[in-house]
Amino acid sequence: MAHEFGPLLRSLRRQAGLTQEQLALASGLSVDGIGALERGHRLRPRRDTISLLVAALGLDQDDAATLQSAAVPPRRKPPRAAERRRVGWTGTPHQLPAAPSVLVGRETLASDIESSLTGPTGRAGARPRVVALTGMGGIGKTALALVVAHRAAPQFPDGQLYLDLRGHGRAAGLSLTDALAHLLTSLGLHADDVPVDEDRALAAYRTRTSGSRLLVVLDNARDAAQVDALLPSGSENAVVVTSRASLGAQLEARQHALSPLPEDVARELLAERVGHQRMSSDEPASRTVIASCAGLPLALRIVAARMQARPQWAVSDVAQRLADRDTRLTELDSQGLAVATSLGDSVDQLRGSPDPTDQDAAELWLTMGVMPAPQVGLSGISHACSWPPDRTERAVERLAEVSLLEEPAPGRFRMHDLVHDLAHRRAGAELGRAEQDVRRRAALAHYVALAWRSRSLVRSTPEGFDDDSITAGMDPECSPRDCLAVIDEESEQLLRLLDEAGDDDKSAELIPLLALGLVSLFVTRVDNTRWADTLAFALDRVPQEATDARVWLLQDLAMAHSGRGQHDLALRSAERAADLAGATGRREAEAAALNACAIALRRLGRLTEALDVCGRALVLFEREGDVRGQAIGLRDMGQLHFQNGDLETGIGFARRSLAIYEQIDVPRGLTMSHLNLGVMLRERGDLTDALHHLALAVSLSRDVGDLALETEALDELGEWHLLAGDAREGITVLRDGLAVIADHGSGQWEASIRRRLAIALESLGRPAEADEQWGAALRICEQRSESDQAAQLRQEWARCRAERAPASRDGT
Incomplete structure (x- = not known):
């Protein structure tokens, strides 16, 4: 007995006790899409859609077969000979779907592509002109392809063919046999005459396209292999291909990788659809809406459709719905269009692939959903996955190839915000809280080790801490400067992990170590505001009994306050550190804290007190045998005497500091000593010697x-x-x-x-x-x-x- 698909689906859903919303959540389809199927508005669902419904409904073999057969329309009888010759059967094909009415921000690119398609042809026998439009799902590839194809159509009198290759999703995509059958029948060959053998079908396709002037649009290609056999024969023809994968090199195509729309263009696109006055009625809310769509044309199109359908909504209502990361993707779903489905198809395809690199790419993508920032730091994500770097790099490259990662600069990768939102949602559903914490903690512990090793560029090892235990497992060849370069490059992820570490007790133990280790990053960036905030955050979370950590955090906080010009706050922090270190017998720490007090006093203009406190610090450094501390103390004593008007004494201290730094080879300290000595010699009038030291300071810095x-x-x-x-x-x-x-x-x-x-x-x-x-x-x-x-x-x-x-x- 034949069944209609819509009523059958509704009956099976109700038997399973599911609402449309529940079935949508279980299958990954949209609520609107399921409604359209049940109402009969979509008569031929795709095979991958049916597979998702079968799995979500938990159908047995018989029910699954019944649902699948209902989706296949009755096979029509072959046309009689007379019907084969009816008017239009062999007419010129004009298959292009309608193009979008609005094209904003890509006019120049569209003109460039049109010129590529219609310009001078190559030599006889050459391949057709091929333009590939690539980018993430929803980025506007098909829309741009159709706009260009319609404009160029008059230049291709033999017709325009359109074929959706269905290359992205859980299903395998359109087979070569089916694709050739469509193209050949579109070119006038009757369905009964299409060769069953692929080689013969390919030969027939090349024959029919040779010497013609056709425009072929191949939409949603999986990869270059799916496209290559479908290229028409002859240089007079032209092809536009869209794909999420990079295609240019394999197809000898001119490739254009589409990027998210800039904010001003996104605003113009939305305003064209919902009205400029409405968008201008609430500027802050409009900016939130546009930022939430992150330049993705599909997201903007969905938002525009929802706003058009609900004119009573204020822009602030839309902004509020889109502002919450956890529900944003639910809001970006309307009338069978869903950002989550579009983006998720690429991930599902990787997951279903037998290729280990594809499977790694899908797993790494899920791990990125655990990480708080969309920045992809190879170092941190490797440790989150517990993978060697080369495995991580292959997976990252694969994600970039299928447009699930952006590469704004060579070797720098980042997830689009909405892709990251989807990864975050999937990670929350598929990974338990404990596993998410484990992966975040692994990345955080690695950043702690990197930051701690980089600390030596600016500070010596704090008394009471063991470098070897904190940096255990690190590559011994990774120098402090290499470590600083990594944490600088991956700082967005690192700092977001730090902000969220307080929610996990085991990660919270790493907060003071990371805050202390980041001194080199903040000092070299001159980011005293974020430095002070980070140290205050750590102090709020370090246990009272962890006195060593509190002493050094307070010292660094003093330096951060001083860098912000808050010298009174700096002095109070340094005095607290000195008192605490003195009370616990940590003499090196006390000396460093006293030195920080002296710096604050000097900047407050209290030079006599500063000289006294700095002298006490220097005595402690010498008593404890802290050579680097002695160099710091001598340098600061020189500065104090110089500022107090005793230039000769200041130069003497500066020379002694420089001599120590030359012996212990601390590049930053050496740089500062050359700089200080150069300034003093310049003020004394020794311009030749001063120039030597100042030029060295520039070079060393x-x-x-x-x-x-x-x-x-x-x-x-x-x-x-x-x-x-x-x-x-x-x-x-x-x-x-x-x-x-x-x-x-x-x-x-x-x-x-x-x-x-x-x-x-x-x-x-x-x-x-x-x-x-x-x-x-x-x-x-x-x-x-x-x-x-x-x-x-x-x-x-x-x-x-x-x-x-x-x-x-x-x-x-």
Whole structure:
């Protein structure tokens, strides 16, 4: 007995005791899609859709066969000879589906592709012109292909063919036999005459396309192999292929990898569909809606459809629905279109593949759902998966090949936000909480080891901690600078893991170690705000009895506060660290804390107290045999004497510090000693020796990769040129410092550099440019609440303007 598919599906669903929503959740299909099937709006469901329904309904073999047969329409009788010759059977094919009415942001690309398809042809016998559009599901490949194909259609008088290869999903995709049958019948061959043998069918296809001028659109290709046999014969033909996989090299195609739409283009696309006035009615909510769609045209299309269907919704209502990461994908589902289904098809295809690399790629994708940030750090994700690096790299490359990862720069990978949302949802459903914690903790422990080893670039090993146990299992060849490079590259993931570590007791134990280890990252980035926040976060979570950790966290917090200009807070933190270290007998820690107190006192202008405290710290360093601490203490004593007006004593301490740093080979400390000594010698008038040390400081800071030191060294070298009477070279060097700040944001010395630039420009008679630098330096000081420095700048600027006035009057 024949069954209609829709009523049969409804009956089976009800027998299983499921609602449409429950069946949608169990099958991975959309609620709208299931409704359309049951109502008979979709008469020929795909085979993979039927397989999903069979599994979700738990059908036995007989019911499954009945459902599958109901989906196959009755086979029509072959046409009689007269019918084969009816009008239109062998007519010119015009099979292109309708193109979207709106194309925003890709007009230039569309024109470029059209030119590629319709331009001069190749030599006789050459392959057809092939353009491949690649990218993630929902990125707009088919829409762009159809727009271009319709525009180019007049240039292809022999017709335009369209074929959906169904290459992405759990099903195997359209077979070569079925694809050739469609193409051959579209070109006039009767279905009864299509060769059953694939080789003969291919020969027939090449014969029928040779010498023609056809445009063929092959949509949703699985890979190059699925496409290659379907390319028509002859260079007069043209082909547009869309795929989630990279195809260019294999097909000798001109490939265009589509990226998410920029924010302004996404806004324009949405506004074209729902109205500019509606989008402008609530700007913050509109920005949230656009950000939630993350530039994915499919997501924007779904949001537009829902907003059009519900004109009573304010933009803020839509924004609120999309803001929650856990429910966002549920909202991006409408009228048979679902972002989760589109993106999930690619993952399911990897999972169903017999290729081990494909299966690894699917597993790594799931693990990325456990990680809090969409950034894919090869180092961290390898440890989360417990895989060797080469296995991880192969899996990452595979994900990039099928557009489940973006590669914004060579070797740098990132998940699209909505892909990451789907991975997060799948991980939550498929992995238990314990397993998710294990994977996050493995990545976090690895970052702790990397950060701890990098700490030596800026600080010595804290008293009470064992380097070997913290970095156990690390490659001994991984240098501190290599470790810093990794944590810098993967910092987005690392810092998000740190933020979430407090939710897992075992991960929380790693927080103070990571916070202490990250000193090199924050110091070289000059990110004192995030540094202070991280240290405060760790202090809130470290047990009271963990005194060693508290002492060193407080010391680092003092330095972070000082870097932000909050010297009173810095002094309080350093004093707390010194008291705690003294009470527990940790003399090296006490010496380091006293040294931090001295730095804060110096910056508060309390030089006499600072000299006394720094002297006490130096005595403790010497008593404990802490050579690196002695070098630090001598360097800071030199700075204090210099600032107190005792230049010769300051130079003496600076030379002693430099000698120790040269012996123990600490590059950053060596750089700072050359810089300090160079400044003192410059002020004494020893310009030749000063230039030697300052130039070395610039060079060494670049070797170390410390942006703060580099800008400080360029600042002081620029001042050297000004004092030497070469204002033009001084301006060049100072602008090099501003370039470093512009590129990397290391702005600790920006106000000083701009002040010196202003002075140099004044000396060259360029007052307008000088005023620009004076104003910029003043704004920086005001933003940092550095009132004394701001007052000094105002006085200097006013004096310069006053000195210009007589010259101006003389010239009138």
